[in-house]
Amino acid sequence: DTGVSQDPRHKITKRGQNVTFRCDPISEHNRLYWYRQTLGQGPEFLTYFQNEAQLEKSRLLSDRFSAERPKGSFSTLEIQRTEQGDSAMYLCASSLRRGARNEQFFGPGTRLTVL
Amino acid sequence: TQLLEQSPQFLSIQEGENLTVYCNSSSVFSSLQWYRQEPGEGPVLLVTVVTGGEVKKLKRLTFQFGDARKDSSLHITAAQPGDTGLYLCAGGVWSGGSNYKLTFGKGTLLTVNP
Numbered sequence: 001d002t003g004v005s006q007d008p009r010h011k012i013t014k015r016g017q018n019v020t021f022r023c024d025p026i027s028e029h030n031r032l033y034w035y036r037q038t039l040g041q042g043p044e045f046l047t048y049f050q051n052e053a054q055l056e057k058s059r060l061l062s063d064r065f066s067a068e069r070p071k072g073s074f075s076t077l078e079i080q081r082t083e084q085g086d087s088a089m090y091l092c093a094s095s096l097r098r099g100a101r102n103e104q105f106f107g108p109g110t111r112l113t114v115l
Numbered sequence: 116t117q118l119l120e121q122s123p124q125f126l127s128i129q130e131g132e133n134l135t136v137y138c139n140s141s142s143v144f145s146s147l148q149w150y151r152q153e154p155g156e157g158p159v160l161l162v163t164v165v166t167g168g169e170v171k172k173l174k175r176l177t178f179q180f181g182d183a184r185k186d187s188s189l190h191i192t193a194a195q196p197g198d199t200g201l202y203l204c205a206g207g208v209w210s211g212g213s214n215y216k217l218t219f220g221k222g223t224l225l226t227v228n229p
Contacts, residue, residue, distance in 0.1 A: 004157075031215075042119075042203050042219030043158065056214045091157050095215070101146060101165060102207065102215040106157035 002027065004107035006092050012113045013082055020078045021110045025094030032075050033104060034067055035091040036060065043091050043106075049075060082114045118142070119206055121220035128194055129228050136189045136223045138204035145207050147180050147187045148217065152201040194227045201225075 005024045013019050025032050030051050035043035046065070048056045051072040061067075064082075069075040079086055089111050093104040120139045128134055138147070146165040150158035162171050164180035164187065171178045175198075177190040187204055201222045210216040 006157075033217075040221065042205070042221050043217075044219070045216060048214045048216075050213055056210065056216075093157075097215070101163050103148065103160055103163050104215075104217060105160060106150075109155075109157045111155065 004092055004094050004105055006090075006107040006110050008110060009108060010111045010113075012115065014115050015082060015084060017082055018078065018080045019082060019112065020076055021090055021092075021112075023075045023077070023092030023094075023107060025073070025075070025092070026096075026105060029094035029096045029105075030072065031095045031097065031102075032069055033093040033095070034075070034077050035093065035106075037089040037091055037109070038087075046077075079112075082112075084114045087112055087114045119204055119218055119220035121202075121204060121223050123223060124221065125224050125226075127226040127228065130195055131193050132227075134191050134194060134225070136191075136202055136225070137186070138188065138206075138220055139186045140206060141185065142206065142208075143184050145184075145209060145215075147184070148205045148207065149178055149187070149189055150203040150205065152203060152222070158203055191225075194225075196227045196229050199225060199227050 007022045032049040034046040037043040049069040064080045067077045089109045091109045093106045095104045149161045152158040162178045167182045167184045169180045175192045203222045205217040205219045
């Protein structure tokens with residue numbers, strides 16, 4: 001049973017560079033979520049896909065952030081012109097709606113450090 | 116905006132002790148999920164509760180959802196060093212008809228000393 005995978009696990013970049021992260025959800029899950037987690041905080045919702053459609057974006061997601069899920073399978077999250085405040089753990093989760101449960105399963109995350 | 120308050124924020128205990136972690140909100144949730152997260156890793160789902168008053172047991176862990184579905188607790192019996200980690204509660208609500216949005220608390224960092 002393959003869980004959610006994310007790549008890379010760690011990324012160090014200089015301020016102003018662009019970075020892209022990939023998420024591969026659990027294969028039968030049609031819903032995919034991106035979260036951001038900073039030290040001492042719980043994960044914060046960034047955006048949500050149902051199949052290939054991006055249905056909701058948080059106000060946290062500035063115009064430097066873009067996410068895609070072109071074929072309804074894997075997803076990418078790109079950050080352009082990175083800033084030091086972007087340093088965080090970026091988490092991906094996937095789910096399959098089952099009544100009221102809709103449990104979300106998380107990947108291991110990508111730790112981004114912006115120097 | 117739903118907010119979840121977790122308490123205590125930090126907890127350090129000796130092996131064999133019992134403990135309870137609380138998760139409180141003024142908002143009603145469709146479900147409440149508990150996760151455990153280890154450093155540098157993603158959260159791992161422990162349990163989901165959906166019915167007010169529901170109690171679920173997972174070995175030495177007991178989870179309860181409040182009658183009004185606004186709060187939850189996690190009780191660990193005879194804690195072991197392997198229980199060490201960040202415990203996160205997350206309340207779920209439907210948003211915009213199809214997005215099931217999770218709101219997370221800040222977590223309780225548990226350390227169990229041998």
